[in-house]
Amino acid sequence: MYEGLKHAHSGIRWILLIALLYAIFNAYNKWKSGASYKDGDRKASLVAFISSHIQLLIGLGLYMMSPKVHAIGESVMKEPIARFFAVEHLAMMIIGIILISVGHIKAKKATDDTQKFKTTFIFFTIGLLVILSRIPWPFQQYGASWF
Numbered sequence: 001m002y003e004g005l006k007h008a009h010s011g012i013r014w015i016l017l018i019a020l021l022y023a024i025f026n027a028y029n030k031w032k033s034g035a036s037y038k039d040g041d042r043k044a045s046l047v048a049f050i051s052s053h054i055q056l057l058i059g060l061g062l063y064m065m066s067p068k069v070h071a072i073g074e075s076v077m078k079e080p081i082a083r084f085f086a087v088e089h090l091a092m093m094i095i096g097i098i099l100i101s102v103g104h105i106k107a108k109k110a111t112d113d114t115q116k117f118k119t120t121f122i123f124f125t126i127g128l129l130v131i132l133s134r135i136p137w138p139f140q141q142y143g144a145s146w147f
């Protein structure tokens with residue numbers, strides 16, 4: 001179960017990254033060119049929104065099972081790997097997912113097409129940057145790999 005969740009969490013990060021990048025570039029280009037908002041634009045945003053929520057659910061499962069979250073002996077705050085996963089990764093990923101969700105919902109509610117693209121672009125870009133700031137990069141000490 002734990003290994004399965006780890007593989008899923010590791011794989012969905014790529015789907016989320018591609019979905020976010022696509023939605024961000026799409027929103028930026030169409031915002032700047034004054035294009036009208038079509039169903040495909042809503043779907044591009046929806047795919048990023050759904051993948052971020054699937055990642056959140058799997059992350060919560062991992063949070064309960066992962067040995068990396070539970071420091072052995074020392075307190076979580078004193079052990080760098082446990083602190084990273086139990087506090088930093090958790091907090092920043094949730095903030096990133098909230099930004100993506102707010103962006104998706106605000107864009108859906110906006111009545112003006114330019115405003116829809118602009119909202120998606122701003123919220124998704126900040127959400128992506130927040131996520132990138134606290135994922136366990138393979139070149140860091142947290143034992144993550146590229147795939």
Ligand code: HEM
Pocket residue numbers: 006009010013016052055056058059060061062063066067068069085089090093094096097131135136143144145146147
């Ligand atoms: C946008 C959302 C997220 C992204 C992109 C992301 C990305 C990652 C990556 C790349 C890893 C390393 C996987 C590996 O070992 O190869 C990881 C591990 C982990 N993530 Fe996330 N994560 C996200 C959200 C979350 C959330 C919301 C939680 C907790 C509620 C969470 C909990 C964990 C835990 C506990 C691990 C360590 C698993 C282990 O190796 O035992 N993640 N995450």
